[in-house]
Amino acid sequence: xxxxxxxxxxxxxxxxxxxxxxxxxxxxxxxxxxxxxxxxxxxxxxxxxxxxxxxxxxxxxxxxxxxxxxxxxxxxxxxxxxxxxxxxxx
Amino acid sequence: xxxxxxxxxxxxxxxxxxxxxxxxxxxxxxxxxxxxxxxxxxxxxxxxxxxxxxxxxxxxxxxxxxxxxxxxxxxxxxxxxxxxxxxxxxxxxxxxxxxxxxxxxxxxxxxxxxxxxxxxxxxxxxxxxxxxxxxxxxxxxxxxxxxxxxxxxxxxxxxxxxxxxxxxxxxxxxxxxxxxxxxxxxxxxxxxxxxxxxxxxxxxxxxxxxxxxxxxxxxxxxxxxxxxxxxxxxxxxxxxxxxxxxxxxxxxxxx
Numbered sequence: 001x002x003x004x005x006x007x008x009x010x011x012x013x014x015x016x017x018x019x020x021x022x023x024x025x026x027x028x029x030x031x032x033x034x035x036x037x038x039x040x041x042x043x044x045x046x047x048x049x050x051x052x053x054x055x056x057x058x059x060x061x062x063x064x065x066x067x068x069x070x071x072x073x074x075x076x077x078x079x080x081x082x083x084x085x086x087x088x089x090x
Numbered sequence: 091x092x093x094x095x096x097x098x099x100x101x102x103x104x105x106x107x108x109x110x111x112x113x114x115x116x117x118x119x120x121x122x123x124x125x126x127x128x129x130x131x132x133x134x135x136x137x138x139x140x141x142x143x144x145x146x147x148x149x150x151x152x153x154x155x156x157x158x159x160x161x162x163x164x165x166x167x168x169x170x171x172x173x174x175x176x177x178x179x180x181x182x183x184x185x186x187x188x189x190x191x192x193x194x195x196x197x198x199x200x201x202x203x204x205x206x207x208x209x210x211x212x213x214x215x216x217x218x219x220x221x222x223x224x225x226x227x228x229x230x231x232x233x234x235x236x237x238x239x240x241x242x243x244x245x246x247x248x249x250x251x252x253x254x255x256x257x258x259x260x261x262x263x264x265x266x267x268x269x270x271x272x273x274x275x276x277x278x279x280x281x282x283x284x285x286x287x288x289x290x291x292x293x294x295x296x297x298x299x300x301x302x303x304x305x306x307x308x309x310x311x312x313x314x315x316x317x318x319x320x321x322x323x324x325x326x327x328x329x330x331x332x333x334x335x336x337x338x339x340x341x342x343x344x345x
Contacts, residue, residue: 064169068335071328075268078275085278089100 026087033080040073103285104207104278125205129191133184159183166331171338178337181222186330189215193277193322196284197315204277204322209270216270219333220262227340238343269332276325280318287311 012020048066052059111118140155148156162183167175192205206212227235240257241250287310294304 060165061169064165064331067328067331068170071272071332072268075272078272078279079268081275081279082271085100 023088026084029087030080030084033083034077037073037077037080041070044069044073098289100282103282104203106203121201121203122205122208122211125192125195125201125203126211129188129195129205132191133187136187158187162186162330166327166334170331170334171341174341175334175338178226178334182330182334185215185219185333186326189273189329190323190326193325194319196277196281196318196322202284204281206273206325207277207281209274212270212273215273215329216266219269219336220266223333223336223340224262226337230341231343234343235340239340243343265336269329273325273329276321280314280321283314284311284318287314 045066048062048069051062055062106121107113108118108120109124136151137155140152143150143152159179163176163179166182167179171178189206192211194204195201196204196207224235227239231238239261240254242253242257245253287307290307291304291311294301294307
């Protein structure tokens with residue numbers, strides 16, 4: 001398998017190989033950018049659901065604050081997505 | 091080329107040729123501009139029609155607009171700012187409806203492009219919001235607003251050199267930037283998802299053996315369309331709620 005990959009790598013031109021490496025790194029960058037926000041949003045929503053279950057009359061307030069927190073946490077993942085687009089296509 | 095299926099490059103998804111005017115000029119008019127104008131006209135007409143209707147019981151357009159206004163008043167302003175924020179209701183309502191209508195063009199046939207998937211639209215909306223919350227701060231606190239927003243009261247004097255740059259950056263630079271990027275990236279990601287599955291459906295239609303995957307791809311497309319309607323609403327909601335929080339935070343000094 002690695003021999004095949006080596007042959008394919010030798011067959012491509014230098015610019016193509018660079019483009020392939022760049023898209024690989026772009027994918028890696030986006031993958032890394034999802035980790036933190038994923039954990040963060042999971043923890044945040046879990047805690048909010050717990051709060052709503054414990055005190056249903058405060059559900060409206062908790063929900064609004066939850067969306068705020070999600071918006072702030074999600075921003076990092078979205079910046080990662082924009083960086084991915086910039087690395088891959090610009 | 092993946093498995094002999096051809097996918098278009100990303101430029102085809104978001105770049106539209108001008109209807110008139112040369113490329114790159116300020117008066118060039120393309121699909122995004124058309125969507126923005128249609129959304130502007132739709133928002134205006136919706137509110138004019140709703141405002142014209144008479145009678146005690148709301149129905150039709152007035153029903154929709156009244157529930158929207160009540161949602162923003164009770165669900166956003168009362169929860170984040172409080173009673174003082176009611177006077178900023180008109181700005182937030184128009185923001186919400188405009189963003190929602192530009193977003194929903196993502197699933198409207200023949201348009202199939204969210205107006206906010208290009209950076210210019212969200213950037214302008216974020217800039218307007220930025221100017222708006224600074225103006226509200228200046229109106230309520232005078233020139234002390236800038237000092238209050240960079241140095242929250244209660245911070246020890248020794249920590250001020252550390253706190254001031256952080257607060258300056260987060261209040262006046264990161265806020266508008268993250269507002270714009272959040273809306274833009276969400277809509278672009280949704281658009282790319284929908285395009286991926288539509289293109290997959292079209293290419294699989296003419297494929298031979300791989301056509302077996304077509305039903306799954308189509309089911310995914312239908313499901314994602316529903317998901318994107320939710321995202322269009324949610325992003326308008328989040329943009330509005332963040333604008334309300336920023337306006338509320340500049341009305342009173344933090345304590």
